[in-house]
């Protein structure tokens with residue numbers, strides 16, 4: 351590697367500095383440095399004119415399936431897919447087998463991620479032992495091993511007293527609680543959104559209230575305890591309104607939604623396509639519009655993918671029995687860019703939603719292009735057109751409703767600490 355790497359003439363977008371300007375970025379020893387005077391002898395120059403140069407994207411909600419279900423994804427394949435999607439960091443949910451509810455699983459994840467080297471992996475530990483919802487897990491031990499937050503994601507925490515104690519406990523560890531908001535006595539047996547489409551298809555529905563009831567409970571508990579709570583995969587207009595009101599009262603609540611909730615509605619289930627089955631389910635047009643609006647006004651803080659790999663074994667079955675979830679790491683950026691083209695959000699806001707805010711919420715490095723920051727950088731060609739083929743993705747699974755879609759804009763160079771983890775730009 352040459353002494354200095356120069357990304358030349360890119361459109362540099364750095365929300366933290368409100369910067370949107372064409373300039374060069376200089377990298378030395380994996381760190382962003384001040385451009386020097388003149389050209390150094392041993393510089394590698396990469397011409398990125400026409401491209402955006404942004405802080406490496408951070409996905410705060412992925413399932414890496416490792417340990418336990420490596421036939422769906424491994425830490426290495428998931429991180430490779432992350433790099434191809436422009437991500438330099440991912441937070442992985444604890445619903446592995448065994449569940450990440452102790453320091454040894456957390457350590458395993460960190461070590462495998464380190465070996466793979468494609469992305470920072472931030473393990474999220476379980477709230478309760480085995481995510482069974484009855485006893486708190488050992489947060490100190492997981493935190494010491496590298497856990498950045500706690501959640502029983504995949505499952506809600508039913509017991510409000512346990513959730514209260516989790517929040518109190520998280521305060522003493524300075525950690526974040528992430529909430530999978532689902533009132534399962536309302537969602538039980540349901541496999542898609544409750545409404546006309548479900549009736550027409552003869553499928554049992556899940557009402558919006560199954561989500562918003564728990565969103566409300568967790569906001570109220572955050573208010574009671576003073577803890578920080580992050581609402582995962584928000585899908586309904588009602589949840590968004592509750593988050594908006596909570597924020598206005600000063601509650602420590604943040605929230606994410608996922609590309610499928612701003613790109614697809616329950617209509618995608620027509621034809622019983624199991625690639626449109628996820629939890630929470632795809633909702634109505636009204637909900638989709640509420641999600642889009644909340645991404646613009648700051649009620650939603652982040653776009654996360656809820657990347658949930660499943661093999662054909664789990665998906666190629668009757669709709670009722672199919673597993674929930676879709677892969678998302680390699681399509682999220684392109685789908686986010688479609689919101690920019692539709693002028694729903696600005697380029698800077700997209701970068702904030704996909705990098706700066708997740709870094710801030712998780713309290714991890716990245717999300718900035720300031721001098722002195724690690725060179726975790728994504729170069730995006732916003733115009734590059736391609737047809738997404740899930741079978742050819744880097745993920746081990748191909749369960750995407752976006753396969754075959756014509757997309758526009760993608761990561762063409764991903765740098766992790768100045769090291770190339772994905773490259774589609776030709777060498778100089």
Ligand SMILES: [Zn+2]
Pocket residue numbers: 503504505530582583629
């Ligand atoms: Zn979840």
